Amino acid sequence: MVEVKQLVTDIKNGNIKPIYFLMGEEPYYIDKIADYIEDTILTEDEKGFNQTIVYGRDVTIDDIVGQAKQYPMMSEKTVVIVKEAQDLSRTIENLATYAENPLESTVLVLCYKYKSLDKRKKLIKTITKTGVVLESKKLYDNQVGDWIAGVLKGKKYQIEPKASQMLVEFLGTNLSKISNELDKLMLILPQQSIITPKHIEENIGISKDYNVFELRKAIGKKEILKCNQIINYFSENPKNNPLVMTISLINGYFTQLLMYHGLKDKSKGSVARALRVNPYFVDDYVIAAKNYPMRKVSQVIALLREADVKSKGVGAAHISDGDLLKELLFKILH
Numbered sequence: 451m452v453e454v455k456q457l458v459t460d461i462k463n464g465n466i467k468p469i470y471f472l473m474g475e476e477p478y479y480i481d482k483i484a485d486y487i488e489d490t491i492l493t494e495d496e497k498g499f500n501q502t503i504v505y506g507r508d509v510t511i512d513d514i515v516g517q518a519k520q521y522p523m524m525s526e527k528t529v530v531i532v533k534e535a536q537d538l539s540r541t542i543e544n545l546a547t548y549a550e551n552p553l554e555s556t557v558l559v560l561c562y563k564y565k566s567l568d569k570r571k572k573l574i575k576t577i578t579k580t581g582v583v584l585e586s587k588k589l590y591d592n593q594v595g596d597w598i599a600g601v602l603k604g605k606k607y608q609i610e611p612k613a614s615q616m617l618v619e620f621l622g623t624n625l626s627k628i629s630n631e632l633d634k635l636m637l638i639l640p641q642q643s644i645i646t647p648k649h650i651e652e653n654i655g656i657s658k659d660y661n662v663f664e665l666r667k668a669i670g671k672k673e674i675l676k677c678n679q680i681i682n683y684f685s686e687n688p689k690n691n692p693l694v695m696t697i698s699l700i701n702g703y704f705t706q707l708l709m710y711h712g713l714k715d716k717s718k719g720s721v722a723r724a725l726r727v728n729p730y731f732v733d734d735y736v737i738a739a740k741n742y743p744m745r746k747v748s749q750v751i752a753l754l755r756e757a758d759v760k761s762k763g764v765g766a767a768h769i770s771d772g773d774l775l776k777e778l779l780f781k782i783l784h
Contacts, residue, residue: 453584454479458486466491466527468552469581471574473562475588478625480561483584484531487559496525504530506537511544518548518558528556535560542573549576589625591702592726594618598628602645605636609645611730615663616647619699620656620690655690657683662696666703669782670738677779685772693761693771697778701754703738704747710735711744753781 460466470487472480492501500522504514514532522528535542542562552558558581566585567574577583589597595614602609621627631654635645638653647658658664660683668676684691706725710716713724716736722729742750757778761771769777 467581469577470559471577471583473566474586476586477563479586480563484561491529499523500525501529506534511541515548518556522555531559533561535562546573546576589623594623606641611728613645613647613650616650616656619662662699672741681775697758704750708747710739750782
């Protein structure tokens with residue numbers, strides 16, 4: 451996020467605001483910024499008297515204002531960090547009065563996670579004038595691959611598209627989890643390394659051959675034997691391959707195929723932009739589109755909706771997830 455980089459740069463340059471309101475569905479950046487402020491604004495000697503960390507569930511707005519109004523001791527700044535500030539959602543607007551005239555020697559950080567306040571509210575409007583409001587939005591699945599590549603590039607690593615896709619499909623859009631796994635890989639591999647599917651399999655435990663990405667590819671190519679091998683592996687490892695998630699990801703694939711059929715410009719670059727995929731994967735969609743005409747794609751999407759309902763126990767109470775997946779794949783491939 452450009453806003454995050456700018457915020458960190460400003461702090462490094464001494465342009466420190468009296469209030470930081472960090473909100474949004476994606477907690478990763480909220481935690482990172484709060485940790486950066488906690489670690490860098492005060493020296494270790496200054497922190498004892500001048501840095502306070504509290505949790506929203508344990509304090510009131512009056513408590514926070516009281517802490518924020520204290521002058522620093524033998525330091526230029528006082529830092530007050532309120533973690534889990536969303537627990538104060540019913541009274542958070544009461545902070546607006548302090549926000550109108552905050553103490554310049556205080557750095558008040560509010561970590562309002564998993565949700566956002568309406569920007570039309572008085573509190574947000576006020577902080578926008580006197581401090582910083584940062585909204586950390588959750589990334590879409592198709593944005594996470596670029597995020598992974600960007601994080602690794604900044605630390606002098608690269609990653610193969612398939613390896614990146616494996617991480618996204620296994621960990622979803624949880625940036626904190628993905629970041630933790632990348633940190634493990636970077637501890638093992640030297641800088642300038644290119645992270646491969648083999649690295650992912652050996653160090654994170656995601657099979658490079660038996661995963662939803664490979665299943666979708668095999669379905670697209672109508673490789674029946676490979677499809678059966680993968681779904682048998684899924685049946686034996688249900689915790690790592692939940693049926694609901696598998697159906698959702700296959701549905702996303704066929705939704706993209708439907709979009710592909712509707713494109714007038716089917717050049718590689720145009721397809722990659724329209725489907726929001728790495729150009730590396732476009733050839734797979736070209737092959738799949740030949741195997742699945744538009745009418746068949748529509749039928750498959752209907753089958754996936756039916757299977758999704760069954761996977762949640764409606765009309766299929768005594769059928770195992772493995773059998774449901776085998777039945778679904780049979781209908782898709784024939």
